[in-house]
Amino acid sequence: MNTNSERIPRKVGVAKRSSRKTPFGCMALFASIIVLLALLNSAGAADHAPERASLVPAPFLKWPEKGSDHAVLVDKSQQKVFIYRKDSPSAPVKTYSCSTGENDGKKSRQNDRKTPEGIYFFVNVFDQKDLAPIYGTRAFPLDYPNPVDRREGRDGYGIWFHGLNKPLKPRDTNGCVALENNDIDDLSSYIKLNDTPVVISSKAELIEPERLKREREELEKLIEGWRKAWEGKQVDKYMSFYSPQFTSGKKDWKAWKEYKARLARQYKEIRVNLENLGLFRNDGTAMAVFNQQYTTSAFDSKGIKRLFLQQNSSQWKIIGEYFDTPEERPVIAVAKRAVQEDKAAAQRKTASSVSASAEIRSLIESWRKAWEKKDLRTYISCYDGSFSSRGMDLKEWRMHRERLNQQHQTLAIELKDMKIRESSGDTATVTFIQDYRADDYRDLGLKNVLLIKRGANWKIKKEEWRDLRKPRR
Incomplete structure (x- = not known):
């Protein structure tokens, strides 16, 4: 009896020690630790959630009372486009994945494959019928370069929001902001041309209200x-x-x-x-x-x-x-001579503004007609001596046009949707859609023409062209 009574505690003791070493005991302890960490993490996230939810996008300091109810924010670091509404700026109403320029940094030069950063506006829209397939179903050009870009010496042109004809990949454009076709179509419902602001940032900043x-x-x-x-x-x-x-x-x-x-x-x-x-x-x-x-x-x-x-x-x-x-x-004129002089000055200024627009339209029409008639002398007279385009100066440009004139029997050039913007008293930019036909060749593109005033005459200083549709032969 004594022997048996002594053996039972030893067996029980062995059993207890053995239970502490089983895999099931370790797993239970590990599971408890995971649950505890999850609870702590959940509590921490709950503590921070209200704080982050209360943050607002820093770029939109004050929304105009009238105009677009929405603003667009591009975060290049996340490759995202956010749509904010002015009556609820604490959270975006829409978020889209996007693709920006394949090179990092702020755009500064043509063909640097970078997306600009700054404050811009949508200035035009092109539907699928006017676009090359690579731009998808829709495209919205931006007003890059804006005055600050030009002031700081940044150049390049043709920065668009547009769709795609291929799968969306991050950082895969020449500088544009590309979205999937269904997203660019959806985005279009939030855009008012020349009104909806677009802020493109290397990394979106959120701040306290x-x-x-x-x-x-x-x-x-x-x-x-x-x-x-x-x-x-x-x-x-x-x-x-x-x-x-x-x-x-x-x-x-x-x-x-x-x-x-x-x-x-x-x-x-x-x-x-x-x-x-x-x-x-x-x-x-x-x-x-x-x-x-x-x-x-x-x-x-x-x-x-x-x-x-x-x-x-x-x-x-x-x-x-x-x-x-x-x-x-x-x-209305008044009797006082000083006011009459002021009025005359104002009338001259108004006449000058109207005259400038008429002069510019006249120049562009003369240029178009001379180009179409292959009148090289008149055509080249529309250009400034400092002209440059596509790496050619004026002399090289003349030779280039002369060769093209010899290649084609007939030319037809149609200009549509012309917009004139005077940057100062002696510089202006003209933008239009150019439909060019030469014999059985045709192309359609967006042309930007920079003009400079020399004395009493406007001259073409630079021209840039962007393909809107694949050339057809």
């Missing part, structure tokens, strides 16, 4: 101070809002101050009204866009003003200023 509010109010205060100083003819204060590196057309900071001082002396009263302000920023550059009405005793003008600003240390300064689609209307 309070920080966005502070940045918005800072720029709103700056814009209002600028307006009041302009309206109050406080030239020194007005110029304090401008960067020393400011340029507008051929005017630098000093010439701009002299110009504004002269106008302040000329007019007894100036009224400046701003409406529908939008504020956008990206990578240290901000853009303010608004409807501006400028009124004096002699005339008033209405149009869309764009101010580009950059941060100098902690302060924003205006680096560029651009006024589009002005409408100037002379007022």
